[in-house]
Amino acid sequence: MRQDYLEIRDLRVTFDGFVAVDGVDLTVLQGDLRFLIGPNGAGKTTLVDAVTGLTPATGSAQFDGVELLGKKVHQVARAGVGRTFQTASVFEELSVLVNLDIAAGALRNPFSLLRARRGVPASVEAALETIGLSHLRDRRAGELAHGQKQWLEIGMLLVQDAKVLLLDEPVAGMSADEREQTGELLRTVARDHVVVVVEHDMEVLRAYADSVTVLAAGKVLAQGSYADVQADPRVQEAYLGPAHDPADEVV
């Protein structure tokens, strides 16, 4: 089986002279659930923005041999790179099913769009199953609980046929139960996708991260397993705090 990977080389993002991302190299393989952590302002979200075409950047970000930098947002999406946002942004007026159906349809023939939906595409059915929202398919997305909205977003990435999933704080604001379910969902998804999770939550990180990249002041500070990173004195200094207390990282 072919193994997909995302390869970022010397990525640099500058805002009016302020260097937000400063020469980051990052390679993430399929099946390796990667967490991206770092103090506030470390450039995590900016990195995701740069790769997905929202922020201009220099360097290189390649997936499947395709250069992503310089492409427009919707072209990056069509190249197989999807993302979520810190605040869940689903289409609140539309049902769960329609949200997924729209996500699945970017490559549909424009003329087929003029017909009404009939039946449920197989990919949508599978995604409903994966994210555990099958029983809520006809519910308006705006009425979902916070956690369910995040799952719906992940489901939208799955049906969008994204091979690379860049998730920005997917468990923020979730209850303990929801975080656990999200972690399991991420683990499932990471088996056949390249998954990068920007996250603050140390519990989730410890439980589910296959590998961790620590970003600080726009640079990669450390990389490795959770234990490796935790033991790194530079990381302790910059981010985790001397006592490794999860509460400390809420700056």
Add this chain to the structure above:
Amino acid sequence: MSAVVTGLRPRLVGLSGYAVAALALFVLAPLVLTDFRLRLLAQFLCLAMVAVGIGLAWGRGGMLTLGQGVFFGLGAYIMAIHLQLSDAGPGGRPSFMVTGSGLPWWWELFRHPVAAVVGIVAVPALVAFVLGYAVFRRKVKGAYFAILSQALASAFALLLISQQGTIGGSNGLSNFQQFFGFVLNDPVNRRMIFFICAGVLLGMVAVVHQLMRSRYGELLTAVRDGEERVRFLGYDPALVKVFAYVVAAVFAGVGGALFVPVVGIISPSNVGVVPSIGFVIGVAVGGRATLLGPVLGSLAVSYAGSTLSAEFESVWIYLQGLLFILVVSFLPGGVVSLVSDRWRRRTDKGSDDTGDEPGGAGGSTGGEAGGDPPPASAAAEVPLVDDPTGQVQPGGVR
């Protein structure tokens, strides 16, 4: 289960409503209305065509089109030019042009009836596509788009006024004798024109109905509520929006074209800022995100306007403004939403068994729970314009 039931009933209601409308227009109206009234109704139907398009672009697409007068005018003037030429006969020239040296070349484009009909559809479509795509690609939206489209209507009216020699300036074009070979003075032919208007309007409503229930309609709603999010799914939202904008423009153009034989005159005062806003008021009053709201609202406002302005000419324009403000402030879903809200509340009682998920979502509550069809549910909460800062927006966009 309940979702199926609630999804089916509005469809039946819609179909029977459609049949009633067709009966009223094709049987009842010609029976009970005098020729004068029928002509007035035909005029209202033409304006309602513009409203149907605005309902799609604004209600569903979030594009507050304050400049539909431009497309209305394009269609109307093309029709007027054609009628003038056919009245004048082969090689002839319209009477108001006596002093000119020759017909402008673009008059000749619309001499042939087929060319005129094609032009009525194609010219507004082309203008709307070029304009719309340029604007939407630059992510101009919300109030900025509204102001831009209104400025366009104003500029268009000024342009027409400046063209005294070629299209009659502020007098416009009038005095048409024939409509594709039929004498306009004949009551039978006038009735035929009324039937054409009615048929075209019903056709437009059917087109919008299909668009609203299609995947495209769902996508358009998604673009309205989260344009950036749609972009991240791999769509180009500019293309999604421009399609609705083009459809609205074509409807406005056809409405304008039929307006000309019905009313007998087209002048810059029919296409400028004031009539452009007038189109929107009817849509807002009726309910912009619904299928029939724009039509009914537009007809009602036209009727009220013609009745009231006869007696209190100066008061009507203020009344119109007041009505618009009241509806936007207190009834953003329009009058039709009163009915559909009640409908929804009733059907909700049946479907509440699915609505007991604990810890309910952040946003909406009881009132609009359940498996509603999108047409009804979309109306109430849509902001007037999709405010570029306040809309449902991915948090990552900074």
